[in-house]
Amino acid sequence: MSVEQHRKEAPKTVRCMILTISDTRTYDTDKSGALIRELLEAKGHQVTEYQIVKDEYSQIQHWLKVAAGRADIDAILLNGGTGIALRDTTYEAVRDSLDKEMPGFGEIFRLLSFQEDIGTAAILSRAIAGVRDGKAIFSMPGSTGAVKLAMTRIIIPELGHVMREILKDR
Structure with a gap:
């Protein structure tokens, strides 16, 4: 089956949790979290939860487990x-x-960042994605430029397709 066929069969609406990882941002100052919400909702996806989480390993793990x-x-x-x-x-x-x-997410993100945004500083990015308990997880840098790039060029175009693949054998 082709990628195009997979995309046709993919869910049109994905229910998402947004986690902004920051020691300094608030709901009023979190431009990146707001941008993620705006871009998701513009494409018909739902934001069911949005949290700002301190950059602490245990807190991030806690919210991933909750989700x-x-x-x-x-x-x-x-x-x-x-x-x-x-x-x-x-x-x-x-x-x-x-x-x-999903190592391709980080690889493509860094390639696009190198080509279109920040040049060789892309080596400093540790974007990562994968699956946990049937949930897609995408982690991107916190700058609005990085969020816009990840969301518009990778995540939104593939989100439904990723969910189709996760759910197809369930």
Whole structure:
């Protein structure tokens, strides 16, 4: 079956949780979380939960576990905490929670970032995606430029397709 056929069979609406990982952002100042919501809703997806979570491994793991157990969430989209600073723990928290990794997400994100946005600074990005307990998880950097790139070029075009693949054998 072709990719186009898969996309035709994919769910049109995906129920999403947004997690902004930050020690400093608030709901009023979180432009990246707001952008994710705006882009998802513009394409007919639902945001069922939105939280700002401190950049602490245990807190990120907690919210991933909560989301994995909820029937009203299909996908979890995280932004922030993906760099290489000591406080950046999102990558490790997500990686350690995945049943299956989708390495192509991070690879394509870094390629597009290199080509279209930040050049060789793309090597500092630790974007990651995968599946946990039947939920798609996408983790991207927290800048609005990175969020826009990840959402418009990778996540939104493939979100339904990813969910189709996750759900096809269930």
